[in-house]
Amino acid sequence: MDANFLTPKARVRADATGWGSYAVEAIRAGETVAAFGGRCVSRSTLDQLTPNERVRGIQIDDDLYLVGADSTTPGDTVNHSCRPNCGMNGGVLLVALRDIEPGEALTYDYAMSNGSDFNEFECGCGAPSCRRKVTGSDWMLPELQLAYRGSFSPYLAKRIAKLVVVGAERRAFAL
Numbered sequence: 001m002d003a004n005f006l007t008p009k010a011r012v013r014a015d016a017t018g019w020g021s022y023a024v025e026a027i028r029a030g031e032t033v034a035a036f037g038g039r040c041v042s043r044s045t046l047d048q049l050t051p052n053e054r055v056r057g058i059q060i061d062d063d064l065y066l067v068g069a070d071s072t073t074p075g076d077t078v079n080h081s082c083r084p085n086c087g088m089n090g091g092v093l094l095v096a097l098r099d100i101e102p103g104e105a106l107t108y109d110y111a112m113s114n115g116s117d118f119n120e121f122e123c124g125c126g127a128p129s130c131r132r133k134v135t136g137s138d139w140m141l142p143e144l145q146l147a148y149r150g151s152f153s154p155y156l157a158k159r160i161a162k163l164v165v166v167g168a169e170r171r172a173f174a175l
Contacts (some may be wrong), residue, residue, distance in 0.1 A: 003068035004075025005035040010106055012077045016124075019077040020105050027100040033086050034075040034094040034106070038068035046118055059114050060091045061155045080134060081107035083127035087151030088112045097151065111138035113153045 006012070009025040010033065027033060036058045046054060046065045056076045057067040068076055078086065078094060086108040089095040094108055110119065117136040124130075131138065138144060139156050140163070152160065 003037040004073050005032075005037070006074035006077070007031070007033045009033075012074050015079075015105070017079050019072060020079050021074065021077045023100045023102050023104050023106060025102055027096045027106075029096050029098050031096050032089070032093055033096055033100075034078050036066055036068070036075055036092045036094075038066040041065050041067055043116065043118070055119055057118065058092075059116060059118065059155075060153065062115070065118070066092065078106045078108060080110045080123065081105075081125040081127055082109060082123060082130045082134075083125070084108045084112075087148060088153050089151070091153050091155070109138075109144070109148065110134055111141070111144050112148055112151050113156065115139055115153075115156050115159065 006021055007027065009023060009027050010021045011024050012019055012021055021034070038057075040060070041049075041064075043063050043065065046057060046067065049067065053067055053070070056072065057065045059065050084107045085097055085100050085104065086094045086106055087097045088108070100106065107125070111134070114136050120133070120135045123132055123134050139152065139160070145160055
């Protein structure tokens with residue numbers, strides 16, 4: 001049984017990153033393209049897993065991660081891009097941020113779900129806005145908060161809201 005879901009409008013194929021998901025039919029903005037699943041583990045348990053298992057995990061709360069099956073399943077193949085065409089809708093769903101044409105890779109920015117250093121890497125996505133390194137603190141970048149408003153995991157949306165409140169309190173105090 002698969003631990004996740006990939007839309008039937010996409011197929012998995014080998015690419016420069018190893019595996020990727022590619023649209024085989026048009027996908028309209030707002031459509032669900034993937035759902036992540038698996039077993040929930042703490043950060044300390046995640047750190048004990050193999051690198052292959054960790055890289056296929058997704059953070060869903062401050063100290064909680066979903067880790068899928070022992071082998072790659074279709075939903076695991078939606079890769080990172082600094083200019084994504086998919087975004088988070090809740091803690092485990094990915095939706096199309098815009099219309100996606102057949103042949104396009106399905107991608108999302110891991111900053112939308114990753115708030116820790118468990119899966120940091122050098123990025124080679126090729127987007128003009130590529131950050132060159134994907135980190136667990138990318139969600140804190142104001143330009144990403146603005147660009148991805150409404151597309152962050154719920155736990156990161158809460159963190160962002162706290163930053164906004166603290167920033168507003170500091171500005172009010174300075175007046």
